[in-house]
Amino acid sequence: MHFHDFSSHKAVAKLTALAREPHDLTAADGLTAQRISAFKTSFCGFDLLYGTQRVTSETLDALQELADEAGLITAIKAMKQGAVLNRLEGYACENRQVLHTACRDVFEDPSQELDASAKAKQELAKLRGFLDDLADGKIVNAQGQPFTTMVQVGIGGSDLGPRALYLALKAYNLPTRSARFIANVDPDDVAEVLQELDLPQTLFNIVSKSGTTLETLTNERLVRGALIQAGLEPARHLVAVTGEGSPMDDAAKYLRSFYMYDYIGGRYSATSMVGAVTLGFALGFDAVMELLRGAHEVDLAAEQLDIRANIPLLLAMLGIWNHNFLGHATLAVLPYSQALSRFPAHLQQCDMESNGKSVTRQGAAVGWQTGPVVWGEPGTNGQHAFYQLIHQGTEVVPVEFVGFRHNQYGRDLEVEGTSSQQKLIANMLAQSLALALGKEDDNPARSFPGNRPNSVLMADRLTPRTMGALLAIYEHRIAFQGFCWNINSFDQEGVQLGKVLASRLLRVLAKGSGSAGEGSMEEIMLQQSGML
């Protein structure tokens, strides 16, 4: 598996030329019925409408060429089969496989990477046993009562993905089961959650691969303190998700330990035990399997070479067109689904931590833009907030809309001849058209330039299965882009410097070793901020 510089591909020159005059959606025949039907792809239960992007068939052909030249499908296949893709040639690095797909490669025999899938099945079997024991009343609190709440204590990948999925699927919670999340080292985060809990009926799920994450260990201590203060035995209320053999893999301290492995990056870990334990507690084991099945279907379908038939690949290439060739710095992901309220925050991590890089796989400085700033909030809420800038601002913001034809709860009402769900989706489609088409007006403040690129991703209903598919679509979109930019999307060296400096500041605050000498930058910042 060899990767080449983005700028070295012949298709890049072709796309640069095409970008001088991108398709004009505001022209008389810029967005026709034929175009809308032609620029549509169906894939794993989702439809993607992308006629509202600034592309022609010629652009798509060139993007296909780029995908082929960059060997994106070869790369994703190698990834799933266990190639060591988390590496930098010739430099110290994590040097690991990238095998989050193995977590859901548990339906076929043989699986693509035998060892990782075997471990995944083992953990799933442990989870099933644990959930059965909870359901059968074999695991109860000291008073013999069942547990009703699970609080996940984790941060970053051990928080954002599981939280986003939990909120997305809350409508399917088992009766009497729910979950909460604690992430921040801010002590008010723990305090606020703790004061709303019925502690005796609460399980805490402590999640840290290394077993050494500062925030998580600190919050675990706060949780243990609260349990002891309430006269409860921590070992009866805590479970752990951690690396095998980590300091947290300790049967004396935890009711159960579930394992995660080095070859699964935090931001790609939602379908490992990192997400599965809390989701299993809240939704039941079958829902977890449905989630995995949805993701697995996408893992397979993402091997198609044709960008017009492969939604994650197509989204990757359209994103590259908008970012590298049309020059747009950000990407808004706007779900028309309140349940997906935290999905953009998960993507923000998954995308920006993966592709916010400046060094090629060979250790050279990149000479092209890598990952954009990814952000978003649910519609229709956003329409009453930041959409003003998207329609009429001086920054052009490419948009990915996500929506569903049916609601989750089945509670709806017709007002003026349409249901709320119809209003929701009509608004999403209207925004897509409005951004693309624009509108001229004699009043300059009421003119819309149009040509704001966007696409619409739709499925029937947000269920565990479609959620799994949606998650995998985005995971692969991100991986494809990283391969194409010739960067390592699977490390995160950029978080280290802040950690080192924070340790020095804390040493000054603890008046400890004094290794940050008097007059050091750290001491000055602390003094001027009023912390010293």
Next chain:
Amino acid sequence: MHFHDFSSHKAVAKLTALAREPHDLTAADGLTAQRISAFKTSFCGFDLLYGTQRVTSETLDALQELADEAGLITAIKAMKQGAVLNRLEGYACENRQVLHTACRDVFEDPSQELDASAKAKQELAKLRGFLDDLADGKIVNAQGQPFTTMVQVGIGGSDLGPRALYLALKAYNLPTRSARFIANVDPDDVAEVLQELDLPQTLFNIVSKSGTTLETLTNERLVRGALIQAGLEPARHLVAVTGEGSPMDDAAKYLRSFYMYDYIGGRYSATSMVGAVTLGFALGFDAVMELLRGAHEVDLAAEQLDIRANIPLLLAMLGIWNHNFLGHATLAVLPYSQALSRFPAHLQQCDMESNGKSVTRQGAAVGWQTGPVVWGEPGTNGQHAFYQLIHQGTEVVPVEFVGFRHNQYGRDLEVEGTSSQQKLIANMLAQSLALALGKEDDNPARSFPGNRPNSVLMADRLTPRTMGALLAIYEHRIAFQGFCWNINSFDQEGVQLGKVLASRLLRVLAKGSGSAGEGSMEEIMLQQSGML
């Protein structure tokens, strides 16, 4: 009050020249003790550390000149005194005053705009009476029980600001009082909130200035239906915040109506009854007055001409430096406070809806960048997510950090010699330094370029008063920037086109008037999305 084009100011040429070689924070003497102390401003309980911005004294002098030339202080004074600043010269427009400051100009006599402040006092007196009646048991449910929950039903400005403030101040809730929020037309938003409520003890606060907002009226119908289904009388459970004389100003349908006025834009309405009713219910009347007092102190202090002594003005000018002169497309606001988790979402609306414009106050196309994309999530969570891109990505993201020296709940724990609160703030300061200083390393993946501009805004503790001040600091920063860019920050014409197209799609779905003819763009989108 006359506004001139941004590009016409002499200081703009000077700043363009300075931007060719911005201050190098990574140089040997780029960030000294002296610099950190010198580039610090204290203002209304907040300290701003901005030595980590790419500015010299010369840059600051030029930014001062720009602020003076553009008449920013004259403009904000005129705004507070009732000038008609929500207008476009020579074109149809809202043509209104901009008087959110009058909501908190209730402590001095005379106030700056007599009529608006008199109305604000009147509404505050009504609110006090309502809250007293709730406390005294004069307002109870049909069973004689007190109300424990208020659900605010609103969207955009009637949701984001109040929700952000409620979460920020939840630690100070009255015992037995809490609030929830419903915004989205997504029927699952209502369904999820309703299923968790004790309906008999719940009040619904329906907020819509016009009394005609689609989402809010639809959700009100869903709420009324649920109340009736539960055998409850809606008029006993609903209060309204709306324009005087709007369709919602109806004593037969609501327990109480509180008024908001045309001269207060939705995104600037958090300190009007739009925020005050729910906050008053949850926190009590005195906390609302503290919030207003904090905002009012900033309203007064923001009149200082000296940018080095006026935090909102300084933030405005530093933002213009980063956006217009250094060319950075986005701004991240990163609060190191879990309580401020939704404050960036509020700012996203307030900033992007205000300044996402392309037309000058005289109706010409702007020839310069206006508002950036504003986004953010709380630290330390973000450190484990998107900070990778901020440190090492190809997009440079200016950052505004916000933090507090003390926590809210008073529950904390020392681990390894420091408290969680100390860890939280040490991490914030470390990030500020790391972004500015960078670090060279032989391993290219472990090199940090530095020179990533940022500032740190700190206060002692997040209380109703500091929250009011923080809100007003940002409101004025946004207004100053809009004045400087010669745009109208107070209208939102960009939301109209989407509304019109959504109505057409809904007419097709309702198979109604047929005004969207067969084969129309709307019908095609609906067909292709599978909604028809």
